[in-house]
Amino acid sequence: xxxxxxxxxxxxxxxxxxxxxxxxxxxxxxxxxxxxxxxxxxxxxxxxxxxxxxxxxxxxxxxxxxxxxxxxxxxxxxxxxxxxxxxxxxxxxxxxxxxxxxxxxxxxxxxxxxxxxxxxxxxxxxxxxxxxxxxxxxxxxxxxxxxxxxxxxxxxxxxxxxxxxxxxxxxxxxxxxxxxxxxxxxxxxxxxxxxxxxxxxxxxxxxxxxx
Numbered sequence: 059x060x061x062x063x064x065x066x067x068x069x070x071x072x073x074x075x076x077x078x079x080x081x082x083x084x085x086x087x088x089x090x091x092x093x094x095x096x097x098x099x100x101x102x103x104x105x106x107x108x109x110x111x112x113x114x115x116x117x118x119x120x121x122x123x124x125x126x127x128x129x130x131x132x133x134x135x136x137x138x139x140x141x142x143x144x145x146x147x148x149x150x151x152x153x154x155x156x157x158x159x160x161x162x163x164x165x166x167x168x169x170x171x172x173x174x175x176x177x178x179x180x181x182x183x184x185x186x187x188x189x190x191x192x193x194x195x196x197x198x199x200x201x202x203x204x205x206x207x208x209x210x211x212x213x214x215x216x217x218x219x220x221x222x223x224x225x226x227x228x229x230x231x232x233x234x235x236x237x238x239x240x241x242x243x244x245x246x247x248x249x250x251x252x253x254x255x256x257x258x259x260x261x262x263x264x265x266x267x268x269x
Contacts, residue, residue, distance in 0.1 A: 069134035070103040070127070074169070078253065079109045082168065082199055085250055085258050089195050092116050094163030097189065099152050099182060100124075100170035104132030108139040110166075118143050120159060122150035153181035162189045168199045171235065172217075175226035180238055187242035187263065196244060196261040199252065203231040210255050232259065 090096060093116040101107050101121035111119040121132045121144065132147040148158045152167075152174070165186050171179045186196040201213045209217060213229055220227040236246040239261050248260035 068127075068130035069138065070131040071105070075103065075105040075109075078199075078256070079106060081252055082106070082258070083110055083113055085252075086110055086166065086197065087114065089197060089248070089260050090114065090117065090164050090166075094118070095120060095159075095161070096164045096166055097159050097162035098122060099150060099165060099167045099185075100174070101132050101147065102128055102169070104128070104135040104147070106168055107132060107144055108135045108141065111141050111144045112139060115141075115143055118145060120145045120162065121147040122159070123147065124149060124151040151181070152179075152185065153177040155181075155184075157185050157189065160189055161191075162194070163191060164194055165190060165196045166199075167197070170200070171198060172200055172220060172229050173227055175224075176230075179230065179235060183235075183239045183242040183244060183261075186239075186244055186261070190244075190263040192265040193262050195247075196239075196263075198235070198259045198261070200256055201229045202235070202257050202259070203229055205233070206231075213255050232257070235259070236261075 095118045097120045098107055099122055101123050104121055107119050107121040123129055123132065129147045129149060136144040150157055167182060201216060203209060209229060217229040239246065243264045244261040245264055246259060247262045250258040252258055
């Protein structure tokens with residue numbers, strides 16, 4: 059997508075970003091490499107891409123999304139931010155068997171796995187197994203179920219709303235996500251509690267794994 063294709067009105071605003079970007083960045087500063095290419099899967103509005111790329115200039119940030127409106131928004135925010143380390147967004151469907159990026163030092167996915175069919179989570183893990191180097195991190199942020207326990211009321215209401223919008227959506231169970239990850243050579247290495255009853259899950263590619 060060229061700059062000529064980007065219009066000022068293309069930039070979308072997700073209200074949750076202003077609330078969660080600081081705590082997410084604090085974790086990313088610790089778990090991402092200091093330099094290299096980070097692939098963000100399902101970048102949405104692109105606001106997180108700009109925020110993290112500005113704070114971590116040693117990284118090259120590759121945003122992606124399957125939606126044309128999101129791709130235009132990402133490009134608009136990136137152009138407004140004027141950051142040289144944000145690459146042009148690429149169309150990427152996490153569930154697809156092949157991705158337009160075949161190598162990345164880390165992968166970040168914010169608020170995707172619950173607003174997508176389960177096949178997207180399966181595809182995300184398979185893709186991470188293909189493109190990450192040994193011990194490379196896959197970072198997931200969002201609400202999750204844990205240990206078969208009932209969801210807190212706010213997440214339960216959110217889950218109900220998601221499933222009403224699309225029966226294939228919903229808050230995912232950590233154990234189920236970790237099980238799929240393990241079949242793709244990824245292990246859950248860290249669980250971080252976040253504000254508003256969200257979690258960050260950090261998976262790392264096993265050294266012996268070959269996709």
